[in-house]
Amino acid sequence: xxxxxxxxxxxxxxxxxxxxxxxxxxxxxxxxxxxxxxxxxxxxxxxxxxxxxxxxxxxxxxxxxxxxxxxxxxxxxxxxxxxxxxxxxxxxxxxxxxxxxxxxxxxxxxxxxxxxxxxxxxxxxxxxxxxxxxxxxxxxxxxxxxxxxxxxxxxxxxxxxxxxxxxxxxxxxxxxxxxxxxxxxxxxxxxxxxxxxxxxxxxxxxxxxxxxxxxxxxxxxxxxxxxxxxxxxxxx
Amino acid sequence: xxxxxxxxxxxxxxxxxxxxxxxxxxxxxxxxxxxxxxxxxxxxxxxxxxxxxxxxxxxxxxxxxxxxxxxxxxxxxxxxxxxxxxxxxxxxxxxxxxxxxxxxxxxxxxxxxxxxxxxxxxxxxxxxxxxxxxxxxxxxxxxxxxxxxxxxxxxxxxxxxxxxxxxxxxxxxxxxxxxxxxxxxxxxxxxxxxxxxxxxxxxxx
Numbered sequence: 517x518x519x520x521x522x523x524x525x526x527x528x529x530x531x532x533x534x535x536x537x538x539x540x541x542x543x544x545x546x547x548x549x550x551x552x553x554x555x556x557x558x559x560x561x562x563x564x565x566x567x568x569x570x571x572x573x574x575x576x577x578x579x580x581x582x583x584x585x586x587x588x589x590x591x592x593x594x595x596x597x598x599x600x601x602x603x604x605x606x607x608x609x610x611x612x613x614x615x616x617x618x619x620x621x622x623x624x625x626x627x628x629x630x631x632x633x634x635x636x637x638x639x640x641x642x643x644x645x646x647x648x649x650x651x652x653x654x655x656x657x658x659x660x661x662x663x664x665x666x667x668x669x670x671x672x673x674x675x676x677x678x679x680x681x682x683x684x685x686x687x688x689x690x691x692x693x694x695x696x697x698x699x700x701x702x703x704x705x706x707x708x709x710x711x712x713x714x715x716x717x718x719x720x721x722x723x724x725x726x727x728x729x730x731x732x733x734x735x736x737x738x739x740x741x742x743x744x745x746x747x748x749x750x751x752x
Numbered sequence: 753x754x755x756x757x758x759x760x761x762x763x764x765x766x767x768x769x770x771x772x773x774x775x776x777x778x779x780x781x782x783x784x785x786x787x788x789x790x791x792x793x794x795x796x797x798x799x800x801x802x803x804x805x806x807x808x809x810x811x812x813x814x815x816x817x818x819x820x821x822x823x824x825x826x827x828x829x830x831x832x833x834x835x836x837x838x839x840x841x842x843x844x845x846x847x848x849x850x851x852x853x854x855x856x857x858x859x860x861x862x863x864x865x866x867x868x869x870x871x872x873x874x875x876x877x878x879x880x881x882x883x884x885x886x887x888x889x890x891x892x893x894x895x896x897x898x899x900x901x902x903x904x905x906x907x908x909x910x911x912x913x914x915x916x917x918x919x920x921x922x923x924x925x926x927x928x929x930x931x932x933x934x935x936x937x938x939x940x941x942x943x944x945x946x947x948x949x950x951x952x953x954x955x956x957x
Contacts, residue, residue: 540936543777544871588839595832603828618773621831621878625869627778691774692947699933699940707932 522647529651536659537705541627545619546660547694554676555615556664560657562605562620564650566597567629571649573597574637581638590633591624598623628656659701667697758888759898763905767887769872770913770943771950776872780914781939783863790918791911792860798907800845800867801876804838805903808877809896811837834877839868872910876903916946 535541542563549556573593574581581589602620605613613620623629632652637645668674671688673681687693769775776797783793811833818824826833846864850857867873880899885892920942929938 540781541778543781544774547774547777588836591835591839592832595835599829599831602831618775618875618878618882622775622871622875624831624835625871625874627869630869687948690947690951691771692944692951694774695940695944695947699937699944702940703930703932703937706937710932 522644525644525647526651529648529653530655530658531709533652534655534659534705535628535631535652536656537702538709539628539631540702541631542656543698544622545626546663547691547698548619549616550660550663550667550694550697551671551689552615552677553661553664553668555612556660557657557676558609558612559616559619560653560660562601562616563623563626563628563656564653566594566601566623567632567653567656568646568649569597570594570629571632571637571645572642574633575640575642575645578638586638587630587634590630594629594633595624628652663694663697663701666701667694670697755888755892755898756901758892759902760905762887763902764909764912765950765953767906768909768913768950769875769906770910771947772954773875775875776870776910779863779866779870780917780943781936783866784914784918784921784939786922787915787918789863790914793863793866794907794911794914796860796863797867797870797872797910798904800838800842800864801873801907801910802900802904803845804834804841804873804877805880806896806900807841808834808837809880809899812881830878830881831874834874838873838877842868872906876906913946913950917943920946 529535533539536546545559545563546556549559570590570593574590577589577593598621601623602613605616605620632649636648640648665675667688668676669681670685671693672684673679685693688697767773770777770780779793779797784790812827812830816826816829816833842864846857846861849861849864880894880902884894884902917939921939924938924942933941
């Protein structure tokens with residue numbers, strides 16, 4: 517039962533409430549960085565770390581922070597984490613720091629992080645919030661990496677910076693191409709998810725009808741028993 | 753004069769916030785359903801961007817680092833300081849507008865709380881304190897006046913794209929769109945055509 521709860525949180529974050537495809541949050545870094553798969557993946561992983569830590573901290577402090585000033589308090593926590601992440605990345609992974617550019621500082625105003633703090637972390641326990649932050653962040657990373665691979669392949673014929681084919685469509689290296697890829701990805705994702713949900717609903721409907729039939733058969737079988745019970749009652 | 757025109761062209765056309773830098777996409781997709789709300793949002797963002805840069809630029813350059821005091825260097829705290837300044841500025845602006853002009857508050861006040869978490873405002877504050885010679889031309893030296901001018905015209909460029917998008921979306925309401933393409937996907941594909949149109953300016957200027 518406990519495992520099931522965390523599994524549900526994780527599935528929500530990864531697929532059913534995927535921040536990129538279902539909620540369409542954090543669009544600025546998505547559109548700005550998917551023309552290169554490695555910077556898209558780097559952005560995703562940075563968000564995973566910051567989102568998990570901010571969810572843990574906000575959930576731990578949720579009883580201390582007064583309700584009226586919760587948004588400024590969340591913003592200060594997130595801004596501190598982003599400042600720390602920025603320093604660590606500048607020191608240890610300067611390549612990624614350069615490729616993310618201005619979007620690294622803009623993680624502070626990323627709607628996903630504030631959104632999860634407001635919608636989840638201030639109502640749930642530390643462990644649940646950590647699972648939620650991790651899975652939402654990984655959902656974001658997966659979406660960005662998939663779109664980044666497609667966009668980089670079409671835009672420059674390479675994969676994570678390694679040249680594999682000698683062709684390029686210049687459009688996909690610009691924001692115009694990112695917009696097209698993002699729009700079509702959302703359409704494809706909602707279509708596939710809609711089809712799966714419909715299929716599962718039909719299946720469960722069939723199952724419940726069979727159950728009903730079984731139940732009906734049982735009811736018929738137990739029908740003769742009912743008069744017997746009535747007879748016993750009368751006898752009493 | 754040359755720098756003046758170069759900054760305006762860079763801010764409005766060649767480095768437009770939405771179509772080239774992809775900052776501020778949330779209000780661009782969220783509040784562009786009709787022209788009136790797009791204009792309100794655009795004007796609100798422009799005003800906040802200009803005032804935010806007018807406050808954060810001197811704070812960053814003259815308050816957070818004092819050259820005569822070698823130990824006084826807090827420029828690494830820029831993100832925390834900037835977001836705090838922007839958040840309090842937006843609150844203050846909302847209170848002032850509500851007091852002075854209720855009709856203006858009705859037109860654009862409702863968009864003000866959304867602006868705190870808008871990438872474009874923090875983005876322009878971060879941009880003007882960094883190296884801008886790649887955008888405007890080599891040998892360009894930033895000062896307070898240029899910074900505010902750049903922020904103001906970036907906001908105007910933002911408003912321009914918001915207006916174009918809202919017009920297209922009003923037309924889009926009359927079209928039949930496939931079920932899974934309706935909503936965000938078709939808006940993004942529309943936005944992609946605006947981006948293509950703005951790409952042309954990169955070659956002209």
